[in-house]
Amino acid sequence: PGVPQGSAPVTSLLSLAVTSEQIEHLHRRFKQLSQDQLTIRKENFDSIPDLEFNPIRGKIVHAFFDKRNLRQESDGLAEEINFEDFLTIMSYFRPIEMNMDEEQLDRFRKEKLKFLFHMYDSDHDGKITLQEYRNVVEELLSGNPHLEKESARSIADGAMMEAASICVGQMGPDQVYEGITFEDFLKMWQGIDIETKMHVRFLNVDTIAHCY
Amino acid sequence: LLPVLAALAAGAAEARATSEGQLPGAAAMGTGTPPSPSGTAFEETRLHVFTLDYPHVQIPFEITLWILLASLAKIGFHLYHKLPSIVPESCLLILVGLLLGGIIFGAEEKSPPVMNSDVFFLYLLPPIVLDAGYFMPTRLFFENFGTIFWYAVVGTLWNAIGIGISLYGICQISAFGLTDITLLQNLLFGSLISAVDPVAVLAVFENIHVNEQLYILVFGESLLNDAITVVLYNLFKSFCQMRTIKVIDIFAGIANFFIVGIGGVLIGILLGFVAAFTTRFTHKIRVIEPLFVFLYSYLSYITAEMFHLSGIMAITACAMTMNKYVEENVSQKSYTTIKYFMKMLSSVSETLIFIFMGVSTVGKNHEWNWAFVSFTLLFCLIWRALGVFVLTQIINVFRTIPLTFKDQFIIAYGGLRGAICFSLVFLLPPAVFPRKKLFITAVIVVIFFTVFIQGITIRPLVEFLDVKRSNKKQPAVSEEIYNRFFDHVKTGIEDVCGHWGHNFWRDKFKKFDNKYLRRLLIRENQPKSSIVSLYKKLEIKHAIEMAESGMISKVPSSVSLSDYHEGKIKPLSPTEMENMREILTKNLYQIRHRTMSYNRHSLAADASEKQAKEILIRRRHSLRESLRKTNSLSRERPVLAVCGVFW
Numbered sequence: 001p002g003v004p005q006g007s008a009p010v011t012s013l014l015s016l017a018v019t020s021e022q023i024e025h026l027h028r029r030f031k032q033l034s035q036d037q038l039t040i041r042k043e044n045f046d047s048i049p050d051l052e053f054n055p056i057r058g059k060i061v062h063a064f065f066d067k068r069n070l071r072q073e074s075d076g077l078a079e080e081i082n083f084e085d086f087l088t089i090m091s092y093f094r095p096i097e098m099n100m101d102e103e104q105l106d107r108f109r110k111e112k113l114k115f116l117f118h119m120y121d122s123d124h125d126g127k128i129t130l131q132e133y134r135n136v137v138e139e140l141l142s143g144n145p146h147l148e149k150e151s152a153r154s155i156a157d158g159a160m161m162e163a164a165s166i167c168v169g170q171m172g173p174d175q176v177y178e179g180i181t182f183e184d185f186l187k188m189w190q191g192i193d194i195e196t197k198m199h200v201r202f203l204n205v206d207t208i209a210h211c212y
Numbered sequence: 213l214l215p216v217l218a219a220l221a222a223g224a225a226e227a228r229a230t231s232e233g234q235l236p237g238a239a240a241m242g243t244g245t246p247p248s249p250s251g252t253a254f255e256e257t258r259l260h261v262f263t264l265d266y267p268h269v270q271i272p273f274e275i276t277l278w279i280l281l282a283s284l285a286k287i288g289f290h291l292y293h294k295l296p297s298i299v300p301e302s303c304l305l306i307l308v309g310l311l312l313g314g315i316i317f318g319a320e321e322k323s324p325p326v327m328n329s330d331v332f333f334l335y336l337l338p339p340i341v342l343d344a345g346y347f348m349p350t351r352l353f354f355e356n357f358g359t360i361f362w363y364a365v366v367g368t369l370w371n372a373i374g375i376g377i378s379l380y381g382i383c384q385i386s387a388f389g390l391t392d393i394t395l396l397q398n399l400l401f402g403s404l405i406s407a408v409d410p411v412a413v414l415a416v417f418e419n420i421h422v423n424e425q426l427y428i429l430v431f432g433e434s435l436l437n438d439a440i441t442v443v444l445y446n447l448f449k450s451f452c453q454m455r456t457i458k459v460i461d462i463f464a465g466i467a468n469f470f471i472v473g474i475g476g477v478l479i480g481i482l483l484g485f486v487a488a489f490t491t492r493f494t495h496k497i498r499v500i501e502p503l504f505v506f507l508y509s510y511l512s513y514i515t516a517e518m519f520h521l522s523g524i525m526a527i528t529a530c531a532m533t534m535n536k537y538v539e540e541n542v543s544q545k546s547y548t549t550i551k552y553f554m555k556m557l558s559s560v561s562e563t564l565i566f567i568f569m570g571v572s573t574v575g576k577n578h579e580w581n582w583a584f585v586s587f588t589l590l591f592c593l594i595w596r597a598l599g600v601f602v603l604t605q606i607i608n609v610f611r612t613i614p615l616t617f618k619d620q621f622i623i624a625y626g627g628l629r630g631a632i633c634f635s636l637v638f639l640l641p642p643a644v645f646p647r648k649k650l651f652i653t654a655v656i657v658v659i660f661f662t663v664f665i666q667g668i669t670i671r672p673l674v675e676f677l678d679v680k681r682s683n684k685k686q687p688a689v690s691e692e693i694y695n696r697f698f699d700h701v702k703t704g705i706e707d708v709c710g711h712w713g714h715n716f717w718r719d720k721f722k723k724f725d726n727k728y729l730r731r732l733l734i735r736e737n738q739p740k741s742s743i744v745s746l747y748k749k750l751e752i753k754h755a756i757e758m759a760e761s762g763m764i765s766k767v768p769s770s771v772s773l774s775d776y777h778e779g780k781i782k783p784l785s786p787t788e789m790e791n792m793r794e795i796l797t798k799n800l801y802q803i804r805h806r807t808m809s810y811n812r813h814s815l816a817a818d819a820s821e822k823q824a825k826e827i828l829i830r831r832r833h834s835l836r837e838s839l840r841k842t843n844s845l846s847r848e849r850p851v852l853a854v855c856g857v858f859w
Binding site: 026029033045048050051054055056057059060064090093095116119136137140155158159160162163188189197198199 | 698
């Protein structure tokens, strides 16, 4: 259990210069999280103290087990992940290298945005519907107990409309906007250079943060 | 009439003669003679129907004329549409100054008044730095803080010592006639000429719109290097005057650097907090709120100057601190006032500085020496380029986004010198520096080169190198949501891999901020989500715009709209809720309506649609600065519920 189906977990993205030092650091962290087991389950993530305060905690943990992110063809959630899967997820947060060419950069960017897209699209149907979007906004604002649910809903609705006007342009009065597809999602993130922002430095070798 | 004119001319000339070496208009009070229609006891003069008393008003009159001239010159430039895009304003202003200086020189056969360094440092420089610090994108600044600090401190040190030593090498060559300039004098000269100038950087970078990252690196460097410039300048100046130099003095210099830098920042932060605290209680007298902002920031500057700490860093720190908290305490109108007044002051200051630089150039303060001047210029360029290159190689190891060669080139090329080194060179004591005029000439040549040549060519270079430009997009709620979502994802992943990244520290600071600082400094502490506040702001803008363009028949008389303006937040009554709901529903209809109007409606509707869009764009533009918030969420006190049922 836990061995991925297509066992070629080291993908093109990963092969881009993850140094052995960084792999060692991540491995140590993995062992800490899994309490020296070979695989991690969802419950293991409860042991990270700072993650508790994160409003979208559920989605982040979910993303680790999402089979679409683990590069398997199938759908749904994995029960547990091993170290290679862990590395695969971490590889989405690689910083860009200086020697990447245009095509690589573009692929890089798409991979990262796909990761984010999967976090929005919880029912795995390839589209972010209004309900899913409302879900996201509610979770984001969940840290604020006195904010009414209605406001979160209306904010989500407003954002969805903006998305509609960007992606579809003018709509007829009876047209219904189905949901944000991945192409639309790409369009919305066009101005923001995600490749430079979506990275985590794996430089620090000492694991500073403790687990319970 | 002729005797009156003669008297006027004589009075003016006399006033000029006494104000040699000072600002025109800064002449000592009392050079003017009191009007004499009363006459002496023995002469009886007839009653004068019309008198002219110039000396009485001379100082304010001349100051006003200078400022007026500067502003008229600015209008003149912008009349010709293409001119400001080719030539930065700073160049044109210096040219005007040169012209003026030439006229004064020609008319009176003596050197025109030179810019008084005190006036520059105490009055002209603070508004510019305040303006820059207040509107600085803090998040980007702190993300790049390491790099900025590295360039500012080590880079300036590198430049200063490099230029000083190589110039000393040149001076040793007896053919140039410079052998009397000692090593220490050269080092001092190197230290004052290596400082990148914030005024010049702002003036030039303003028009070329490079991406924010690059801009913040160059501009941040120009602000932070003030600390080290102050230290080096004072250090070498004292060394020049001391007989012997002991090792202890060098250590004192290093310690001085830390005190200057950290002391300046602490003063700024402290006064920023005091300002925020003061504005907490100003809700009854809104009219003087802007005054506090300006007074406290200026106070931080001159307090730092009093202790010979870095005034620029103090005022920057004060402005950045104030920005966060004061904005929430003051009314909307005060906020607008602060913004506009700040911009106006800094614009006037900048214009005056450049004009005076031009005026002060003309005159007899020069000594030309081909070797010294040309080698100074050469070394400035070489050492800057080398410095940026070497330092970047080192700092790239620690950065996640390495700086490319293009970036490095722009950073090196953007190292402009300006009024600060100009003033510093005038402050050199001539007793210790017999060759002061030579230094002045060299500094002027370097400044002119950087401002003119580099200033004019940087824009075509940026386009040629295809440097990434800043994208001025309008804020959208969805974008804010994405950004916030993304921040949390990144923080979460950092937590998972146990890494303390930038986000970790920022999170910790935000928690501390929410728990203690905001409670203390902000009057009605509502935990704010940037998403909600952006959304509210946009919706209010829509509603206002609709009301203004007359599309809403009845404007709610209840206090809801104006209360949002005022920043007062209180629970809405049901009728108010109803009103807002109505506005927003109608609003929604208008939005959809607008997107449909392109191809179906007549010209008239198009015009109004464009007008509404224009208002929207302008409003969004003007509020863009204030929407750069990264306030976090908090669980504390109740927040106003936004009514807004869309459908």
